[in-house]
Amino acid sequence: MAPFSDRLAEAVCRTATVLCVGIDPRYESLPRSIRDRFPVESLEAVAHAYGAFASRILELVAGRVAVVKPQMAFFEACGPAGLTVLQDLLRQARSLGLLTILDGKRGDIASTATAYADAALGGVTIAGRTFPVWDADALTINPYLGADAVEPFLVSARRAGRGTFVLVRTSNPGSGVFQELDCHGRPLYRHVAEAVANWSAAQPGASGLGDVGLVVGATHPAELAELRQACPNVWFLVPGYGAQGGGAAEALLARRPDGLGALVNSSRGVTFPFDPEEPEWEKAIRLALNRGIADLPT
Amino acid sequence: MAPFSDRLAEAVCRTATVLCVGIDPRYESLPRSIRDRFPVESLEAVAHAYGAFASRILELVAGRVAVVKPQMAFFEACGPAGLTVLQDLLRQARSLGLLTILDGKRGDIASTATAYADAALGGVTIAGRTFPVWDADALTINPYLGADAVEPFLVSARRAGRGTFVLVRTSNPGSGVFQELDCHGRPLYRHVAEAVANWSAAQPGASGLGDVGLVVGATHPAELAELRQACPNVWFLVPGYGAQGGGAAEALLARRPDGLGALVNSSRGVTFPFDPEEPEWEKAIRLALNRGIADLPT
Numbered sequence: 131m132a133p134f135s136d137r138l139a140e141a142v143c144r145t146a147t148v149l150c151v152g153i154d155p156r157y158e159s160l161p162r163s164i165r166d167r168f169p170v171e172s173l174e175a176v177a178h179a180y181g182a183f184a185s186r187i188l189e190l191v192a193g194r195v196a197v198v199k200p201q202m203a204f205f206e207a208c209g210p211a212g213l214t215v216l217q218d219l220l221r222q223a224r225s226l227g228l229l230t231i232l233d234g235k236r237g238d239i240a241s242t243a244t245a246y247a248d249a250a251l252g253g254v255t256i257a258g259r260t261f262p263v264w265d266a267d268a269l270t271i272n273p274y275l276g277a278d279a280v281e282p283f284l285v286s287a288r289r290a291g292r293g294t295f296v297l298v299r300t301s302n303p304g305s306g307v308f309q310e311l312d313c314h315g316r317p318l319y320r321h322v323a324e325a326v327a328n329w330s331a332a333q334p335g336a337s338g339l340g341d342v343g344l345v346v347g348a349t350h351p352a353e354l355a356e357l358r359q360a361c362p363n364v365w366f367l368v369p370g371y372g373a374q375g376g377g378a379a380e381a382l383l384a385r386r387p388d389g390l391g392a393l394v395n396s397s398r399g400v401t402f403p404f405d406p407e408e409p410e411w412e413k414a415i416r417l418a419l420n421r422g423i424a425d426l427p428t
Numbered sequence: 429m430a431p432f433s434d435r436l437a438e439a440v441c442r443t444a445t446v447l448c449v450g451i452d453p454r455y456e457s458l459p460r461s462i463r464d465r466f467p468v469e470s471l472e473a474v475a476h477a478y479g480a481f482a483s484r485i486l487e488l489v490a491g492r493v494a495v496v497k498p499q500m501a502f503f504e505a506c507g508p509a510g511l512t513v514l515q516d517l518l519r520q521a522r523s524l525g526l527l528t529i530l531d532g533k534r535g536d537i538a539s540t541a542t543a544y545a546d547a548a549l550g551g552v553t554i555a556g557r558t559f560p561v562w563d564a565d566a567l568t569i570n571p572y573l574g575a576d577a578v579e580p581f582l583v584s585a586r587r588a589g590r591g592t593f594v595l596v597r598t599s600n601p602g603s604g605v606f607q608e609l610d611c612h613g614r615p616l617y618r619h620v621a622e623a624v625a626n627w628s629a630a631q632p633g634a635s636g637l638g639d640v641g642l643v644v645g646a647t648h649p650a651e652l653a654e655l656r657q658a659c660p661n662v663w664f665l666v667p668g669y670g671a672q673g674g675g676a677a678e679a680l681l682a683r684r685p686d687g688l689g690a691l692v693n694s695s696r697g698v699t700f701p702f703d704p705e706e707p708e709w710e711k712a713i714r715l716a717l718n719r720g721i722a723d724l725p726t
Contacts, residue, residue: 154540157554170555203536203543207552209561210512217507235535237570238501239600242452245501254505256455257468263507272535274572274595278602297572302537304576311619313609318616321609 134267134293135335138365139390141196141229147423148385150231150367151191152397153200153219155180159402161411177208181215185222187401190415192226194423197267199367199395202234220264230266231367231393235297236283237272243282252290268293270345270367273322284329284342293341293365296326298357301347301370319353320360327361337390338363345369346384348376348394355383358391366392371426372399378425389428396422432565432591433633436663437688439494439527445721446683448529448665449489450695451498451517453478457700459709475506479513483520485699488713490524492721495565497665497693500532518562528564529665529691533595534581535570541580550588566591568643568665571620582627582640591639591663594624596655599645599668617651618658625659635688636661643667644682646674646692653681656689664690669724670697676723687726694720 131137142148157165157176160183168179184200191198205216223230236246248254249263271283273296280296287294299309299319309319323344330340343365346354350370358366366384370376371394384392403418404411429435440446455463455474458481466477482498489496503514521528534544546552547561569581571594578594585592597607597617607617621642628638641663644652648668656664664682668674669692682690701716702709 156539170557173552173554173559173561176554201540203534203540203547207543207547207561209515209547209559210508213511214508235570235573236501237533237535239598239603241454242499242501245505249501249505249507254471256471256474259468261471261507263471263505272533272570272572274535274570274606275533275598276600276602276605276607278600278605279598300537300573300577302574302576304574305537307574307576307623308572308616308620309574311611311616313611313616318606318609318611322606325605 131291133291133333133335134287134341135337135339135365137267138196138229138293139335139337139339142390142428145194145196146428147195147426148392148394148428149195149422149426150197150199150393150395151187151195151400152395153184153187153198153401154397155184155204159406161404162407163409173208174211177211177215180205180208180212181218184219186412187415188219188223188226188228190412191419192228194419197229197231197393198223199231199233201397202232217264220266231268231270231295232264232266233270235270235272237275237279239275239279240282243279244286247283247286251287251292268295270295270297272297273325277325280329288333288341293343295343295345295365295367296322298323298326298344299346299350299353301349301374301376305347323357323361327364330364334363337388339365339391343367348381349374351380351383354380358384358386362386368392368394372396382426385428394426429589431589431631431633432585432639433635433637433663435565436494436527436591437633437635437637440688440726443492443494444726445493445724446690446692446726447493447720447724448495448497448691448693449485449493449698450693451482451485451496451699452695453482453502457704459702460705461707463704471506472509475509475513478503478506478510479516482517484710485713486517486521486524486526488710489717490526492717495527495529495691496521497529497531499695500530515562518564529566529568529593530562530564531568533568533570535573535577537573537577538580541577542584545581545584549585549590566593568593568595570595571623575623578627586631586639591641593641593643593663593665594620596621596624596642597644597648597651599647599672599674603645621655621659625662628662632661635686637663637689641665646679647672649678649681652678656682656684660684666690666692670694680724692724
C-alpha cells in the first residue's frame with residue numbers, strides 16, 4: 131500500500147476540498163424513518179440504526195470528499211454489536227474509495243499501544259498470521275503518555291502505509307487548562323507539536339507532508355495559524371468547524387499555500403442538518419455537503 | 429449502589445492486600461493446553477482462548493484480591509468477538525465479588541466523553557432506556573484534553589457510584605517527555621495531580637478518599653512518595669510493579685498510614701509466572717498470587 135500521506139494528498143487533490151465528514155451518530159438525531167425501523171429495544175437495534183444511517187452518509191459523500199472520520203465512542207457505546215457495525219462501515223467506506231480516520235484518541239505504552247494500533251490500522255499478528263480488525267487508514271492518538279508511548283503507534287502505522295493524528299490543541303473550550311501551560315517559555319501544545327513535526331519528518335511523502343499529523347481545533351485560529359507556520363510539513367486534522375463555532379476562514383488557516391495539509395472535519399453540520407421529522411433529510415445532507423465543499427476548497 | 433471509594437475501601441480492607449490483578453492476555457504466553465483448544469484460525473478463536481484463560485484467572489483470584497483490571501486493548505485487538513469476551517469476563521468478575529477497573533485510558537470531549545464513560549460504567553441511556561455495556565466499577569482516563577473533557581467522565585461515574593483513575597505519571601521510561609515538563613516551576617504531572625485532588629475532594633468517601641483516583645508508576649518512587657504527600661485523599665493505581673521493574677517497597681509508597689489509598693497492579697507477574705509448556709500453570713499462578721499478596725499488605 132502506498133504511504134498514507136501520498137494517498138491522502140491524491141484524494142484531497144482529486145476531490146478539491148479539505149472537508150472531512152465526521153460520522154458521529156446519535157440516536158435522538160436520526161431521521162424518524164430510520165428510528166421507526168429500529169426502535170430502541172436493545173443496543174443491537176441502536177447499532178443497526180447507526181449502521182443504516184451512516185451507510186447512507188457514506189454513499190452520499192463518496193467521490194465528493196477524501197476522508198470520513200467515524201467517532202469510535204458512539205459505536206463502542208452500543209457494545210460488541212456497535213463495533214461490528216463500525217467494522218462494516220469502515221469496509222464500505224474503503225469499497226467506495228473513501229479514506230478513513232478512526233477517531234479513537236487511543237494512547238497506551240509498549241505492546242499495549244501496538245495492540246491498539248494494529249487493530250485500528252494494518253491488522254493484528256498472532257502466531258504469524260495477520261488479521262485485519264478495524265482496518266482504517268489513520269487513527270487519532272493521545273500524546274500524554276510520552277514519546278515511547280506514541281512511537282509504537284507510528285511503527286505499526288508505517289508498516290502498513292497508514293497514518294496517525296496526534297492530539298495537540300483540541301477544540302473544546304477548556305482544552306487550555308493543560309495544553310496551554312507555559313513550559314520553558316512555550317505552551318505545552320507547542321512542545322507536542324514539535325515532537326509531531328520531528329516524527330512526521332522521518333517519512334515525508336511526495337508533497338513533503340509526512341504520515342504523522344496533528345489535531346488542532348478551528349476554535350483556536352491564532353494557534354492554528356502559528357502551528358501551520360511552525361509545522362509546514364504536517365497534516366492538520368481540524369475539528370471544531372461548524373457546530374462547535376469555528377468558521378471556514380479560521381479552519382482554512384490550516385491549509386498550506388499548495389492547498390494541501392488540511393482536513394477540516396464537520397460532523398453534525400454535514401450529517402445532521404435536518405429536523406428528525408423531516409422526510410427529505412437526504413436532500414438536506416446533499417445541500418449541506420455542497421455548501422461545506424464550496425466553503426472549504428483546496 | 430454505594431459510592432466507588434467506599435466499596436473499594438471495604439474490599440481492600442476485607443482482602444488485606446493492595447494487590448490488583450491485571451488481565452492482559454497475550455496469545456503467545458497462554459498455556460499450551462488452552463492454545464491447543466483454540467488454535468489461531470480466526471480472531472474469534474483467539475478471543476475465546478483469552479476468555480478461557482482469563483475466566484480461570486478470575487476464579488483463582490476471587491476472594492483474595494479486591495480488584496481486577498482488564499486491559500481493553502488486548503480484547504479490542506480481537507475485534508467485536510474480543511469485546512464480547514471482555515463483557516462476559518466483567519460480568520463473571522462481578523458475580524465473583526471482584527471489583528473491576530477497565531483499563532481503557534479513554535479521553536474525549538463533551539457528549540463523546542459521556543458515551544465512553546456511560547459505556548464503561550453505569551450504562552448508556554437512549555430514548556429514556558439505560559443499557560449496561562461494559563459495566564465496570566472504574567475506568568482509566570487520559571487528562572490531556574483538559575478539565576472540561578475529564579468532567580463528563582466524573583459526572584457519568586458519580587451518577588452510578590463508579591470511579592475513575594486519571595493518568596498522572598505513567599510507568600513507561602519515556603513518560604517524562606511531556607509529564608515532567610516544567611510549567612511555572614512544577615512539572616506538568618503535578619498540575620494534573622492537583623486537578624485530580626480537587627475533583628476527588630468533591631465527593632469524599634467515609635475514609636476521606638474520593639472517587640477520582642490517579643495513576644502513578646511504581647517505576648517513579650520519588651514522584652510516588654511526593655504525590656502521596658500532596659494528595660492524601662486520592663486513590664493511587666500503581667502500574668509498573670514486578671515485570672516493569674518497580675519493587676514492592678517502592679509500590680507501597682502509595683499506601684496511606686491507614687493502609688488504604690493504594691492499588692498496586694501486577695499483570696504478567698501474577699498471571700503469566702509460567703512457561704507456556706508447563707502443565708501445572710495454575711499452581712504457578714497460585715504461588716505468584718500468594719507471593720504478591722504477602723508482598724503487598726494493607
